[in-house]
Amino acid sequence: MDILDLLSAVLLIIGAAFFLAGTVGLLRFPDVYTRLHALTKADNLGLGFTVLGLVLQAPGVAAGFKLILVWLLALAASATLSFLIARRAFAKGITPWDPEEHEP
Amino acid sequence: MIFDLLLVAALLWSAVQALTTPDLFRAVVLFIIFGLLMALAWARLDAPDIALAEAAIGAGLTGALLLDAVAHLHKKRREQSP
């Protein structure tokens, strides 16, 4: 058994766990801003750990760099879109969720 | 095998929802998601080139154009019934 395979399996499972956390956050969080926060966890860390796990299995240097390129592109995309959506939501007057208002 | 069954179920569900939902914006979002799932299905069917085309044209360009069309419709409706 290969130590590289084991490492890659562990990284892939961590990535899948972050995807699960992101989805649960998207379903459970109360407003747009907190849901954005959950989504970026899935984007950055989930995809990041998945890519990291697959890079260890890449057939060559070029294929490995291509995987990392996919991740960098996703990072830039999610950062830009999070900023755009949050700014527009704030400009439209959606107030951030306040926990003190919702105390029982 | 489980993957394929899940994919088929998701494809059918999103297609039915996109056709029957009364809200136009929700229909467009469901159409984009249908395109993404269709691309995954093509990838699964060993046709990566068609998956590429489906993701770029079917979900990406058509989705953006439909979003634009929905925005124009909303603007027109607001002008007609203030």
Added chain:
Amino acid sequence: MHCTHVVLDFGGTVTDLYLILAAFLLLNLLMALWRIARGPTPADRLLASLLFGTGGVAVLLLLAYAEGGQTLVDAALVFTLLAVITGAAFVRRVWGKEGNGHS
């Protein structure tokens, strides 16, 4: 490239793990469909579709390494580009400055 079916201690292969994880991620994405049905603002629906984009990239990468089609990595690149296009079109065109956020 074809994955080297190295047998792990628990009896499965790495390729099996890829397919299991791909199915798990797809199940995750199906859970996100509920957010699209619920709303309440258009931005929430779009966030779910963005999660579909990222999850689709991860599933495509896993499929590429499970079945040995490096072309699928190119499709994953297109997926990420697509998320930017739909998101920007949404913010610029649909979710404009007018309105109360729930239109």
